[in-house]
Amino acid sequence: MTKKRALCLCPPLSREVVLSLAAGDEVEITGTIFTARDAAHKRFDALLAAGRKLPVDLRGQILYYTGPTPSHADTGRFSAGPTTSSRMDAYTPRLIAATGLAGMIGKGNRSAAATDAMIRRHAVYFAAAGGLGALLGACVKAARVVCYKDLGPEAVYALSVENFPATVAIDSRGNNLYVSGPARYASL
């Protein structure tokens, strides 16, 4: 089987684009994406619970669950692969509902509640290849801290990415490659 051409995505994503994506699609993302993992999600959630706005407008945007390594002083190189998404599940329904977040990049399956929120609010979940931090970091052309600098690797960064490869793992209808993929190859 030859590799299907990857779809090019440039955030912010329109509702039409989100609805057109199907589990199993290969995509390449070019443009700005935002990082947030455990500690930043906790702060986001506290702001939303208090009825306040986030320091970054996430409408139509893609959040990348990653905590990059520091960039090398001489080469500027760093590693930035995905972290386990299910740790963010507790915060995801409120975050999607309150901000209009359109996409998330991480690794591993999501909870039923997070998936329901994606279906109701038209969001999509992308899987990036876990453990490929050096290659994925090379797709990041620039990085700047947006907020929460005190969190170090857990700060929120705006990353300018070029041809960042990912797979649609859960689409906005709830089709889930983490379920259908293993089922197809299981022979137990």
Place this chain on the structure above:
Amino acid sequence: MKTIPFKKIVNSVRDLCLAAAFDLPPGTARSLRAAVRKESSPRGRRMLGRILDNARVARAQRVPICQDTGVAVFYVDLGGEVRVSGGTLADAINEGTGRGYAEGFLRPSMVSDPLFARKNTFTNTPAVIHVSCVRGTTLSITLAPKGGGSENMTRLFMLKPSDGEAGVIDAAVQTVVMAGGNPCPPVIVGVGIGGTAEAAVLLSKKALVRPVGRHHPHKRYAALEKSILAKVNKSGVGPGGLGGSVTALGVAIEALPCHIATLPVAVSLSCHAARHASVTL
């Protein structure tokens, strides 16, 4: 009696941090190349190929294989005839870890308080250090950085002795299947059997530093490793958890004597990088 200066340990530990972060162990690379041939999913084959590309980029450009450069877990064999001059062994290991992570631009991933403050220490210390007292005049240090994604999938099963071999197989397979894509499959499965609850967990994690593909010297344990591997690879989890026929690269079992009433079984998973580095002083 052999005296090893504090500074020498610090420098060696610093070098181990860099080697483990940048250089995929040769056994792991061989096993990944073999996995490309075995994998039946096209997406899985592409991912395995990219894992090998990632390792080449990491080695050549001295950039971490994975951004999660882990908790620094050390296994130390301390010879009875060895003494450290100028400070304690633990201080030397922690100082070397701090230097290695800073100089290599590795990610500081430790928070000081686990529950309340969760404030990054920014040095990746304290390291986790396990010391075994052995005979002789050498000090051997192995660093196996452990990422959070795979660490969170660790499980302990306090089986009944009557559960036997089938219980061990079930425990290992269940752990890998439930972990899905979280621990970055294809994984290496470490199984610790016997001891006590805490000894079994440590044993299962230490098993992960055995070179991928090398089997237990005891025939029955080696056979058990092979049957667990075969079963895990029929689960369909596959590379990245997105489906395929290579879910694990290897299974390593270690066993210890245990109480007449118990059969502790712990399962630790390593991501496909199976990072570790060793030095003998």
